[in-house]
Amino acid sequence: MELNFKEHLKAVEKNIGISFENKHLLETALTHSSYANENKNAKFNERLEFLGDAVLELSTSEYLFKTFSNIPEGELTRKRALVVCETSLYGISQRWELGKYIRMSKGEELTGGRTRVSILADCVEAIIAAVYLDKGFKFAKAFVVEVFRNIIEKAMRDEIILDYKTKLQEVLQVKGKVDIKYELIKYEGPPHRRKFYVRLSFDNSIKAYGDGYTKKEAEQCAAYTALKGLKVLNE
Incomplete structure (x- = not known):
């Protein structure tokens, strides 16, 4: 070691x-x-x-x-x-x-x-x-x-959020409509254990990345990272 x-x-x-x-x-x-x-x-x-x-x-x-x-x-x-x-x-x-x-x-x-x-x-x-x-x-x-x-x-107390995509949309659209995009960058690994990587952007710029063993999981991960960056989450 x-x-x-x-x-x-x-x-x-x-x-x-x-x-x-x-x-x-x-x-x-x-x-x-x-x-x-x-x-x-x-x-x-x-x-x-x-x-x-x-x-x-x-x-x-x-x-x-x-x-x-x-x-x-x-x-x-x-x-x-x-x-x-x-x-x-x-x-x-x-x-x-x-x-x-x-x-x-x-x-x-x-x-x-x-x-x-x-x-x-x-x-x-x-x-x-x-x-x-x-x-x-x-x-x-x-x-x-x-x-x-x-x-x-x-x-x-029901204070844990699981649907971060919905939460992000609610936060961003308080002041009006925002175009939120989740883009699949790549995937890797065997079919039974494939990992997906996505890029999240809004306001015409990249804001966060996420990964997961399904596209949905990767998008949730990216939304969570974006919410952390916006100081919305207190964990």
Whole structure:
């Protein structure tokens, strides 16, 4: 492990408030697949992301079930979806400043990888899995509840926005009609895991970029980025 990355691990441990027994778990959680493609011995975080998604959902489900005993199942399902959505995970990644510390290829970095919503959100799930494997489920569950407490409270107050395209349109058209365009720039990857990249423009200039595993997801990502730039979102 390179010296600089060891310092990155320490910084992330400080940001999330945990010291890992097995540092290699955190190392893997912070390694994007693009880096592993150029470094054959490096493990990347996609398997951890898969596990972290399950730990996050179960931890959140149990907390909501026990804390809000009078809320029916359907409503709890909707609230949980708000808590565990990509936007919420991205907000956590910003709090932890993960964009500074993820290992990725130079190519990925040059194309905006350090600020890409999907990469940062996936990294949060990978870190949750690393915590689970290093500390056990009881610790990981308490960790998730503490980290997501503010997001859970916002979800219960219906303050989390999922349709960013509609929100952006509402914000921009307060003073009149605005021509908003989402343009597909490119797509890459195999048919079963294709990633789409879009460019968002309005007022005759480019305002934001977004990516996702569907065109709709990529457009939502671009709209979210634009709303952040307009200082509309407070996350």
